[in-house]
Amino acid sequence: MTGLDDRNSALVNGAGVNTAKPLTTPAQDLVLFRTIAEAVSDGVIVTSADLDSPGPRIEYVNPAFTRITGYELDEVLGQTPRILQGPRTDRSTMDRLRAALEQGGTFFGTAVNYRKDGTEYINEWLVNPVRNAEGRLLHWVSAQRDVSTRERAAASQQILLGELNHRVMNNLAAVQSLATRLGRTTSSIQEFRAALQERLSALAQAQKAIVAAHWQSVPLHSLAQAQLAPFGFGDAGRVEASGPSIHLRAGAAVVLGLALHELGLNALKHGALSAPHGRVGLNWLVVPGPVGDKLCVSWNETGGAAITPPTHRGFGLRLIEEVLVRELQGEARISFDPDGVHCLLGAPLSSILDRRS
Incomplete structure (x- = not known):
């Protein structure tokens, strides 16, 4: 995955996936993560950990993200998730998101997002921190779902x-x-x-x-x-x-x-x-x-x-x-x-x- 290095061994465990035995190599962790992410119907975004302006950068999105938003992977790499926000995105929800991330915790919320073509949809998303064995924050992983209907x-x-x-x-x-x-x-x-x-x-x-x-x-x-x-x-x-x-x-x-x-x-x-x-x-x-x-x-x-x-x-x-x-x-x-x-x-x-x- 573009932008993800050998620290990706933390992704699976950090995202809350329980395994019968530890995956001992980063390559195994990465293969498992990609298999799961590309099979699920929810959008998955992996970003960098940095919260300083302009904010976390997108390093990976799964095919479901493309289906929901219309953005291809190469269009969003290096961008921030703010590209999905727009005039009717609730600022108080974004403030709660920021506060949760600054505390290094998880976040769950719902807000109006915007697809590539400018149309609105209602996004429900969960953000989890990904840490290494020493507890250092490496990434944010977000699962997103279109709940407009x-x-x-x-x-x-x-x-x-x-x-x-x-x-x-x-x-x-x-x-x-x-x-x-x-x-x-x-x-x-x-x-x-x-x-x-x-x-x-x-x-x-x-x-x-x-x-x-x-x-x-x-x-x-x-x-x-x-x-x-x-x-x-x-x-x-x-x-x-x-x-x-x-x-x-x-x-x-x-x-x-x-x-x-x-x-x-x-x-x-x-x-x-x-x-x-x-x-x-x-x-x-x-x-x-x-x-x-x-x-x-x-x-x-x-x-x-x-x-x-x-x-x-x-x-x-x-x-x-x-x-x-x-x-x-x-x-x-x-x-x-x-x-x-x-x-x-x-x-x-x-x-x-x-x-x-």
């Missing part, structure tokens, strides 16, 4: 757990709000129980659509299908839906899901779906606006019994109007025409779209 997975898991916690808390808040509002508008515990069960079912269907989308964006058509299936979605044209592909963020899916459920429930009890030949058409489109595009969702009932406007704003109507405005900066217009209920829901795309889709 592992670290990204860990970071993604933390983000997912945080998002899950946020959404669970939001769902609990929604349940609390529903229970409070229903308590004000129902006249008996039986009525309260039935009404709450219906709304919790709607929340569950919205959550089911979110989970089916792997906690990512929720297709509006899938949400409509999940919420309106109990009211005849897809059954002989009773409830039909059409519109462009729109992917909602989870919070918007919950709000729109509740609104669709309330409209479906009202149609089943009092509107078009209470009659044998009643129909519901659900359509949506994106409309350009002066301050940004807007999603418009229209609900149109036909074929039902003649209806009259309600004398008071019930729970469902208030939920649609108030929650849509508060949560999505949207608006709702509902008309009770003789031929059926017509509802137009609108919200800025910026408040409902999943930005990752």
Whole structure:
């Protein structure tokens, strides 16, 4: 190995490799070291012991080092490991490394490193001192590993757990709000129980659509299908839906899901779906606006019994109007025409779209 002299007999023992019997010649030590270093998947660097500026010089790297970093042996000989550092390399980690080496000890750490082509990777490395029989420091040996995939997975898991916690808390808040509002508008515990069960079912269907989308964006058509299936979605044209592909963020899916459920429930009890030949058409489109595009969702009932406007704003109507405005900066217009209920829901795309889709 270029740069390594007969002191290399210390490398194997100094790097912590136990042998059944001492290797008595430097040549045997060197052959064993090269065999091990060139077989492992981790990068191996051997440097000089000198810590004075510019620091330890690289004397050997194994093939795995080349695979990880893109540097060939002849490109790094005589260089310092600092060639792997860059703008996002953590200086405090490097300071800990320096302090450990000044004490002649080992070091284990993780930091952002840079390949020959300038791309980043997350490096996990262990540095060990190599000493001769008299205890004099001869080299540093470092085993290095690219742990970028592992670290990204860990970071993604933390983000997912945080998002899950946020959404669970939001769902609990929604349940609390529903229970409070229903308590004000129902006249008996039986009525309260039935009404709450219906709304919790709607929340569950919205959550089911979110989970089916792997906690990512929720297709509006899938949400409509999940919420309106109990009211005849897809059954002989009773409830039909059409519109462009729109992917909602989870919070918007919950709000729109509740609104669709309330409209479906009202149609089943009092509107078009209470009659044998009643129909519901659900359509949506994106409309350009002066301050940004807007999603418009229209609900149109036909074929039902003649209806009259309600004398008071019930729970469902208030939920649609108030929650849509508060949560999505949207608006709702509902008309009770003789031929059926017509509802137009609108919200800025910026408040409902999943930005990752």
